Amino acid sequence: MMKNPLVLQTDFGLSDGAVNAMYGVSISVDPNLKIYDLTHDIPPFNIWDASYRLSQTIDYWPEGTIFISVVDPGVGTDRLSVVAKTKSNHYIVTPNNGTLTHIADRIGITEVRIIDEKVNRLPRSGESYTFHGRDVYAYTGARLAAGNINYEGVGPSIDISEIITLPLPGSSSENGIILGNIDILDVRFGNLWTNIDRQMFIQEGYFYGDWVEVSIENERKKKYQNHILFGRSFAETRLGEPLLFVNSLDKLAVAINQGSFANAYQIETGSDWRIYITKSKQKN
CATH class of the missing domain: 3.40.50.10790 (S-adenosyl-l-methionine hydroxide adenosyltransferase, N-terminal)
Structure with missing residues (x-):
């Protein structure tokens, strides 16, 4: 058998x-x-x-x-x-x-x-x-x-x-503003994996090469806010710079080129860790 x-x-x-x-x-x-x-x-x-x-x-x-x-x-x-x-x-x-x-x-x-x-x-x-x-x-x-x-x-x-389940926040979008959750870490590298689908992001008018403003909150306390490049790979940023990219599960993720985003800003995961993404006029 x-x-x-x-x-x-x-x-x-x-x-x-x-x-x-x-x-x-x-x-x-x-x-x-x-x-x-x-x-x-x-x-x-x-x-x-x-x-x-x-x-x-x-x-x-x-x-x-x-x-x-x-x-x-x-x-x-x-x-x-x-x-x-x-x-x-x-x-x-x-x-x-x-x-x-x-x-x-x-x-x-x-x-x-x-x-x-x-x-x-x-x-x-x-x-x-x-x-x-x-x-x-x-x-x-x-x-x-x-x-x-x-x-x-x-x-x-x-x-x-x-079946017992935990609170499971969804993601949403409206007028170019994206709200999601920090679901998990890419542990070894300290990248943040969100629950925001790539397709949702694209439908709201975002494209590779755009600069976006990213805010991360925990229990309504702001933990991070900055302008980040939306890129295909880490090669599009300098060492130590942040990047918004699409991970292996077709979700948005946030990282630092050859650094740990989670460690740098003391970011964790779970239903009370929220991420906001809006369009930015900044461009380097």
């Missing part, structure tokens, strides 16, 4: 044995499983980032892929452990704590099942309440990927309305 890929995401990091233990549990279920890492560098407890990274990645994996996402500040509480089936026919094993926000909005979820821990829990782990990533999620995800259980074997179905 063909095995489905198993993809792991956590906020555990790789400095101890936590992720390795999840691998071990999965391989113990079936040594022929193919296991891959999405990331284990989600900022600790940051459910928003976990939700975004799933949405960023899922389209590029074949149908039937099992994703395990463990960013779980509520571990040991009465929050539900679930497996969600998406409209794209992928499965996400996760706490029901907001991790499904971006997937539910952009792709859609067709069914949600609670993990029945009487059946789908690592044997002899019943007294552990703080490592569900290993004892419940890795074990259930591996059993599902290996075909040891089908989706119905996960546990009882619940209504999709019970």
Whole structure:
């Protein structure tokens, strides 16, 4: 029987044995499983980032892929452990704590099942309440990927309305003024990725080579305001200069040429980080 890929995401990091233990549990279920890492560098407890990274990645994996996402500040509480089936026919094993926000909005979820821990829990782990990533999620995800259980074997179905989601600001445009959200960082380089579609930007009359005024606010406190070039690539700016560009997801992004915009201006991500873009008459 063909095995489905198993993809792991956590906020555990790789400095101890936590992720390795999840691998071990999965391989113990079936040594022929193919296991891959999405990331284990989600900022600790940051459910928003976990939700975004799933949405960023899922389209590029074949149908039937099992994703395990463990960013779980509520571990040991009465929050539900679930497996969600998406409209794209992928499965996400996760706490029901907001991790499904971006997937539910952009792709859609067709069914949600609670993990029945009487059946789908690592044997002899019943007294552990703080490592569900290993004892419940890795074990259930591996059993599902290996075909040891089908989706119905996960546990009882619940209504999709019970999915917990985080506030998800949209983007908007009017008379050349664009409002959006700082959704995520291109972490290694410190670029800001917004939720503003390139098409929206173009429809409002912006073109490559234009200068725009960019303002960034957090809880109505202005964190940044400047005139920035809208360019195709970093080659159009000098070292240390800012640039507005289109990222790999066809969204607008803000960067500093060979610098970290996020670090330079202490910009973070989430529903309360907003960006405003307007036309500028400035030209260098």
